[in-house]
Amino acid sequence: MTTGLDGRSVIVTGAGSGIGRAAALAFAAEGARVLVADLNEEGARAVVEEIEKTGGTALAVTGDLSEQAVVDRVAQTAVERFGGVDVLVNNAGIMDRMSALADVSDAEWERVLRVNLTAPFLLTRAVLPHMLAAGRGAVVNTASEAGLRGSAAGAAYTASKHGVVGLTKNLAVMYRGQGIRANAIAPGGTATGMVPDVDGEAHGPRALGPYFGNVGRISTPEEQAAAIVFLASDAASNISGVVLPVDNGWSAV
Template sequence: MSLTTSLAGRRALVTGAGSGIGRATALLLARQGVQVVVADLDAQRAETVAKEIHQIEDGGATVLTCVGDLSDQAVVDRAVATAVDGFGGLDILVNNAGVYDMMSAAGDVSDAEWERIIRINLTAPFLMTRAALPHLLASGRGAIVNTTSEAGLRGSAAGTAYTVSKHGLVGLTRSTAVMYRDKGLRVNAVAPGGVATNLVTEMKVDPAALGPGTVSGYAKLNAGRLGEADEVAAAIVFLASDAGSNINGVVLPVDNGWAAV
């Protein structure tokens, strides 16, 4: 086996690919010669990224789009079918789509906030994983990379709902890695710290729902520069490549040392 990051000829499905880390990942995979399905809730963003991919190497990159809410089983099935029917199979799944909460403490989380965050951040990756598994196993070199968060490693990086959702995604990563490690599938995750993406810039915080010092504590722990989406994408592509062939069940912090605090 050649332990390189080359992924030429492989087929990938990236969720939340219309912006931020997902966009950066889709573009980097395309530059590696990967056929990419750009899946996103926002049709305009998905089409914009698809156009960017088409421009790689004078239009030589192959891209398809799938638009919809990936917590809906029908949309999940359509996303996987887009890759399988369009590319003849699936080798890489990047579960990246996610939304932030309102930094609410447990006693202040509404049913609506809880259900929305868990549905998008945890249920959707599970549904995507379950639907993609037969095709990833059939490829013989399948890889899943989940985007969790520093909030999946500690209790102080976000509100209750988001923190629980990302801890759950860590559990999904490790459980799936163990269950399928002898069947040619690897499952890993990245845990970004603060990253300059729409998830951060569009974050809405409910001051009334915050415990004492929550925001100041978040800022203190995240002292230093925000990461760039391209930096997280590079880690995702590495984990999906043969260079990471013996890496399985790992949650890799990409956080400028936040996890070391």
């Protein structure tokens, strides 16, 4: 079965590095036109150049996706340059400090929730009218093992990723009769270069430490990207509302 992604319009957030970069390259390899959205302008443009060197089509939009003006610019650019939005991958995210709830500052809580949960909500809301007008669309969110359990991250990150899981499932139910599919991946440990700013002596990291022995093999960004592309593709045409662990069996332990 083919992916059906050739010529499709795809937005990937956090696409300047890590899982997002791998996903952007994988979509381009399937013939999709990719909007690379990232806070880091240098990283985003490097991915666009990488795609264009292989004959693909891509463009970059940079900015903080927790800001409505940036969200609007991303959606409008995809519609104006690509004629619509067929696939949205809400991948951009940040880690917390593994802080236990009593130690979470207002700033840590608000920033993590804003980037990890509110930004996907804002961008999905912005592209939905275009998907609904076309009668089809696929949304793939990057959740986390922390969205499935309470022992994989601090309070803020865990809450944000549980929120992503709920957002994904509600979206799938609300628009199941209108051609919209919504799924998520739940990555386990992945070699993305994202290193949280952790105080090893704080209660949160010390309490979580014993549970990380179950993480198993660390995955590559390309393994996560393969799952994203599958869920966005026609090969998954009857799959919606699923949260797919990509974690070497961590969620089964």
